[in-house]
Amino acid sequence: MLTKQExxxxxxxxxxxxxxxxxxxxxxxxxxxxLLESYGLTLHDYEALDTLAHRxxxxxxxxxxxxxxxxxxxxxxxxxxxLEARGLVEKLACPQDLRVTYASITGAGRELLAEASRTHQxxxxxxxxxxxxxxxxxxxxxxxxxxAASPER
Amino acid sequence: MLTKQExxxxxxxxxxxxxxxxxxxxxxxxxxxxLLESYGLTLHDYEALDTLAHRxxxxxxxxxxxxxxxxxxxxxxxxxxxLEARGLVEKLACPQDLRVTYASITGAGRELLAEASRTHQxxxxxxxxxxxxxxxxxxxxxxxxxxAASPER
DNA sequence: GAAGATTGACACCTCAATCTTA
DNA sequence: TAAGATTGAGGTGTCAATCTTC
Numbered sequence: 001m002l003t004k005q006e007x008x009x010x011x012x013x014x015x016x017x018x019x020x021x022x023x024x025x026x027x028x029x030x031x032x033x034x035l036l037e038s039y040g041l042t043l044h045d046y047e048a049l050d051t052l053a054h055r056x057x058x059x060x061x062x063x064x065x066x067x068x069x070x071x072x073x074x075x076x077x078x079x080x081x082x083l084e085a086r087g088l089v090e091k092l093a094c095p096q097d098l099r100v101t102y103a104s105i106t107g108a109g110r111e112l113l114a115e116a117s118r119t120h121q122x123x124x125x126x127x128x129x130x131x132x133x134x135x136x137x138x139x140x141x142x143x144x145x146x147x148a149a150s151p152e153r
Numbered sequence: 154m155l156t157k158q159e160x161x162x163x164x165x166x167x168x169x170x171x172x173x174x175x176x177x178x179x180x181x182x183x184x185x186x187x188l189l190e191s192y193g194l195t196l197h198d199y200e201a202l203d204t205l206a207h208r209x210x211x212x213x214x215x216x217x218x219x220x221x222x223x224x225x226x227x228x229x230x231x232x233x234x235x236l237e238a239r240g241l242v243e244k245l246a247c248p249q250d251l252r253v254t255y256a257s258i259t260g261a262g263r264e265l266l267a268e269a270s271r272t273h274q275x276x277x278x279x280x281x282x283x284x285x286x287x288x289x290x291x292x293x294x295x296x297x298x299x300x301a302a303s304p305e306r
Numbered sequence: 307g308a309a310g311a312t313t314g315a316c317a318c319c320t321c322a323a324t325c326t327t328a
Numbered sequence: 329t330a331a332g333a334t335t336g337a338g339g340t341g342t343c344a345a346t347c348t349t350c
Binding site for chain 1: 342
Binding site: 254 | 331332333334335
């Protein structure tokens with residue numbers, strides 16, 4: 001944590017924020033483009049399929065998926081529209097609560113994800129491992145996790 | 154750097170990539186919203202004004218500004234349209250090369266930036282300094298810089 | 307009233323095509 | 329031919345409003 005004086009004076013937070021924005025857009029472009037070109041999937045599409053696939057029965061409430069992907073309710077509706085139209089995801093009703101709808105990954109969705117994940121994970125490992133060691137990557141993810149942790153600790 | 158075996162096996166790059174995406178969207182929302190609500194500036198708008206203001210004469214070739222903000226040529230045209238319409242930035246011709254146009258921050262642009270930067274930088278310091286010390290922030294920006302460095306070193 | 311989902315209107319950015327100038 | 333800038337068309341996401349169900 002930073003003391004009051006440090007907060008008001010240090011340029012470290014500004015430099016870190018700048019680096020975060022830059023690295024984010026550079027890596028998003030580098031890792032998102034091949035996924036889109038080869039499989040027609042955005043990073044959010046991929047993240048949705050991947051998140052669903054790792055749940056039991058491959059299903060999740062739409063509202064929970066939205067939270068996991070950090071998008072709004074309308075955002076998840078629009079995202080899933082595309083995946084449903086391609087038969088990669090389908091809607092499931094919830095008998096206990098008619099307000100909720102589940103998003104469920106289909107067999108075709110699992111197949112495409114399996115294909116896409118091979119090249120995508122390889123790309124992630126190549127790009128992220130290009131200049132940093134495993135120890136440094138762990139250190140980095142540790143710092144990032146703490147950075148976005150809830151304010152109170 | 155990672156060896157071939159490490160690259161193919163380790164989950165560290167995947168975890169780091171996930172953390173990067175999550176932190177990016179969380180902080181972008183947290184730091185972008187107040188800027189938009191109070192001053193009608195997106196993070197890109199702010200970054201454009203800030204970049205211009207720190208150049209001598211407050212001007213830059215549009216193509217160079219696009220590269221600095223990591224957007225496409227059309228992206229910088231659309232972004233500057235809005236700032237020009239509000240009188241925060243203006244176009245400047247280049248007599249030596251009629252193909253190029255400069256973007257130049259106006260007096261009004263500098264005034265708005267001065268206002269906005271006070272609250273924005275304070276917010277950056279508060280959010281980034283919430284859970285990490287200065288040393289940790291420096292360590293983080295150092296790792297991020299290396300992560301996005303050119304492949305060959 | 308609150309929760310979940312959707313829709314219309316809009317903001318922002320990209321790509322492909324085009325225009326002007328070098 | 330290439331560089332810089334712009335435009336039209338389209339993709340992806342948000343917000344505000346609405347609908348249904350709890």
